[in-house]
Amino acid sequence: MSMNPFDEIALEQAIQLKEKGIATEVVAVSVGPQLATETLRTALALGADRGIHIAYDKPEVVHPLSVAKLLRGVVLKEKPSLVLLGKQAIDDDSNQTGQLLAGLLDWPQGTFASSVALDEKKTQVTLTREIDGGLETLLIDLPAVLTADLRLNTPRYASLPNIIKAKKKPLETLKPEDLQVEVKSGLKILKVDEPPKRKGGVIVDSVEALVDKLRNEAKVI
Amino acid sequence: VGTLVLVEHDSKMVKAGTFSAITAASKLGGNITALVAGKDVSEIASKVASIDGVKAVLTAKGDAYANSLPEALAPLISRVVKAGNFTHVVAPATAFGKNVTPRVGALLDVQPISEVIAIQSPDTFVRPIYAGNALTTVQSSDSVKVMTVRTTAFPKAASSGSAAASISETPAGDDTPKGVKWLKEEVSTSERPELDSAKIVVSGGRGCGSKENFWKVTEMVSAALPGSAIGASRAAVDAGFAPNDLQIGQTGKVVAPELYLALGVSGAIQHIAGMKDAKTIVVVNKDAEAPFFQIADYGLVDDLNKAAPALVAALKK
Numbered sequence: 451m452s453m454n455p456f457d458e459i460a461l462e463q464a465i466q467l468k469e470k471g472i473a474t475e476v477v478a479v480s481v482g483p484q485l486a487t488e489t490l491r492t493a494l495a496l497g498a499d500r501g502i503h504i505a506y507d508k509p510e511v512v513h514p515l516s517v518a519k520l521l522r523g524v525v526l527k528e529k530p531s532l533v534l535l536g537k538q539a540i541d542d543d544s545n546q547t548g549q550l551l552a553g554l555l556d557w558p559q560g561t562f563a564s565s566v567a568l569d570e571k572k573t574q575v576t577l578t579r580e581i582d583g584g585l586e587t588l589l590i591d592l593p594a595v596l597t598a599d600l601r602l603n604t605p606r607y608a609s610l611p612n613i614i615k616a617k618k619k620p621l622e623t624l625k626p627e628d629l630q631v632e633v634k635s636g637l638k639i640l641k642v643d644e645p646p647k648r649k650g651g652v653i654v655d656s657v658e659a660l661v662d663k664l665r666n667e668a669k670v671i
Numbered sequence: 672v673g674t675l676v677l678v679e680h681d682s683k684m685v686k687a688g689t690f691s692a693i694t695a696a697s698k699l700g701g702n703i704t705a706l707v708a709g710k711d712v713s714e715i716a717s718k719v720a721s722i723d724g725v726k727a728v729l730t731a732k733g734d735a736y737a738n739s740l741p742e743a744l745a746p747l748i749s750r751v752v753k754a755g756n757f758t759h760v761v762a763p764a765t766a767f768g769k770n771v772t773p774r775v776g777a778l779l780d781v782q783p784i785s786e787v788i789a790i791q792s793p794d795t796f797v798r799p800i801y802a803g804n805a806l807t808t809v810q811s812s813d814s815v816k817v818m819t820v821r822t823t824a825f826p827k828a829a830s831s832g833s834a835a836a837s838i839s840e841t842p843a844g845d846d847t848p849k850g851v852k853w854l855k856e857e858v859s860t861s862e863r864p865e866l867d868s869a870k871i872v873v874s875g876g877r878g879c880g881s882k883e884n885f886w887k888v889t890e891m892v893s894a895a896l897p898g899s900a901i902g903a904s905r906a907a908v909d910a911g912f913a914p915n916d917l918q919i920g921q922t923g924k925v926v927a928p929e930l931y932l933a934l935g936v937s938g939a940i941q942h943i944a945g946m947k948d949a950k951t952i953v954v955v956n957k958d959a960e961a962p963f964f965q966i967a968d969y970g971l972v973d974d975l976n977k978a979a980p981a982l983v984a985a986l987k988k
């Protein structure tokens with residue numbers, strides 16, 4: 451089990467905020483089976499101070515809304531100033547959890563962030579987001595939910611001494627009941643199919659042959 | 672069934688994705704109501720009223736809705752859904768739709784459904800997962816189905832030109848966004864058509880070698896193919912050759928043009944996820960081992976600096 455690449459970027463941002471003396475503590479949270487604790491240990495090795503594992507073993511109902519409700523439970527308990535998430539998971543590709551969490555908390559949201567700058571008083575963040583035509587900049591009051599896009603930063607690797615140190619960092623396990631969340635979903639997966647595969651065509655030996663194929667065979671130009 | 676379609680616009684133009692969302696909404700059966708929210712909405716509302724399939728247009732006007740902040744739009748949408756007993760909310764799976772729609776789901780306490788590519792019935796939908804390497808069919812039992820639809824999977828609804836739908840205002844409410852202020856937007860302007868609706872896409876990858884060469888070869892080939900847009904692979908964007916809004920792939924834009932011409936793109940699965948529904952794929956790469964050749968309809972193993980000018984010359988013949 452490895453960390454979602456967008457979450458690695460979110461975590462890196464949190465660690466950088468701590469290194470700059472802006473954040474006081476970085477708490478890594480993961481929802482999932484026992485295996486999720488390994489991902490949390492990686493987060494601790496990268497620089498998170500402690501981990502919270504929300505133990506839940508039924509992936510078929512752990513959809514983004516349930517995850518967001520569990521995270522809200524953690525937020526109400528821990529009262530962070532900033533929640534950072536990856537913009538989307540690369541398995542189910544939903545791109546929802548950050549927005550759902552912000553909505554549940556009634557906090558402002560800064561999604562698809564490519565740049566995050568906190569002010570000196572630590573009350574506001576100036577955030578640039580990747581949108582369809584280019585970039586958009588928002589001024590967001592804390593507390594807020596931010597989601598990381600690809601170009602926010604380049605995540606670091608864990609060093610061997612830090613991997614060893616991470617074993618001693620606190621890692622707490624909570625159950626959904628501890629957060630007063632009943633995990634259920636209005637969405638049922640009926641089936642998963644393989645999409646039709648594209649087959650390779652021909653290798654042409656010249657641009658003239660290529661243009662001829664495009665004009666007379668594919669008829670696309 | 673009563674469907675509310677979220678209209679994406681920039682105060683002057685209705686964005687292309689909205690027309691696809693309306694086509695998707697028409698597959699649900701039932702009446703389609705389009706919601707137009709913005710600082711000034713009258714011009715957009717009359718444009719939307721003339722799109723085929725739209726029965727009614729609801730407008731929400733005011734400073735709160737400027738710049739489409741989800742903190743303002745989500746409470747508005749959830750109020751409109753409850754007041755109008757809507758069973759479905761449909762938005763295009765664009766940066767706008769992806770940003771706003773889940774927040775609506777949170778307020779309505781329903782699990783949203785992202786990037787729907789097929790509608791089998793009012794409660795059963797198909798969507799891609801694992802970068803498009805699998806398709807999942809999901810059924811929603813939620814009272815309101817809140818979804819984004821992949822714009823390349825649904826053709827654009829036509830506009831008949833004469834306003835056919837009724838236009839009315841939504842009941843007022845205070846939706847002033849809390850805790851967020853819109854500062855600025857840097858949007859690239861181009862003479863070329865928009866990437867997600869262009870008939871031809873010329874894309875460049877890391878194989879272009881440098882920013883200068885990326886633009887040299889893509890612009891040269893694009894100029895020889897009228898109506899083409901320029902796109903880029905993630906590697907090219909990460910290397911600084913091209914801006915982020917040109918990125919095609921799993922986490923960037925999804926395109927499905929008639930012709931996709933890739934120049935120096937290796938064809939990582941994440942890139943293919945964003946363009947594999949193109950009708951014809953052409954790959955030009957000097958590396959004969961590039962994985963992209965395995966799915967290309969036509970492949971040419973050649974140096975871009977030689978192939979691009981030769982291609983331009985051949986196209987002009």
